[in-house]
Amino acid sequence: MFKVMVHVTLKESVLDPQGSAVKKSLHTMQYEEVQDVRIGKYMELDIQADSEQAARARVTEMCEKLLSNPVIEDYEIQIQECPQQVTGG
């Protein structure tokens, strides 16, 4: 069992209206040191796979097809092995 953490963010070249609004608000609150804010999505997937490599390959495919839109978004995948969960009982 693997826990896969996927971060989807807008590409650097794509203006992030939500991030800009939050940055402006932080500046208003006197956090002027904030240079940039990007808002993205975080997803956690529990995946059954034979190896970390296999899990990564599958999730990469999911990111390309559904989890991100490659026209405007980038994604980052982190994987962590989890002990097999006992179900039922």
Next chain:
Amino acid sequence: MKFAVLVFPGSNCDVDMYHAIKDGLQMDVDYVWHHQTDLSAYDGILLPGGFSYGDYLRSGAIARFAPVMGEVQKAAKEGKLILGVCNGFQVLLEAGLLPGAMRRNDSLKFRCFHTPLEVVNNQTAFTTQYDQGEIISIPIAHGDGNYYCDPATLQDLEKNNQIVFKYQENPNGSVADIAGVINKQGNVLGMMPHPERAVETLLGSADGKRLFTSILANWRERHVTNV
């Protein structure tokens, strides 16, 4: 000419679209549920606005994998006329039938009002009954209507005359004021404003009606005059 209005869970402008065809255009129209896999009976395919699958993940991202979309891809290749409005446009973008993607409006607000649009290309099967450069009034209603494409794609769109409508007063931050684009073959149009909500003066504008009468006139020219 027979039309299909595709209905996804969360479509909410399907009834307006149906009304525009049935009562505005006086043509045959059916609602077609998202898990149907045969669109061969239809000459025109309409993807209405709304919030397909609740806009979860991204607008249009989940609808793009609905069973009916395989048939839409096939119909697009066959040259059938396909119109996506608002969420329908977002679905066509996610499906790769049109270039680009939608971002949240730059104001971060859901914007809903009549807005002036320029007809940038009146040589498409959807716009021949407008004048080139004509300013029409069509309502918008969207939160994710900020059209984006990279500079190379924009150049391509301009070169091939694929930009069909532009905003006069850009309400969402769209690249180059783009409100609607067509594919290279000229049979798939996507637009954020709602022409189906502007088919009679009672609704505040009848400027949307000519989009539908253009579709009909061009289809008839191709299919009826030779009979």
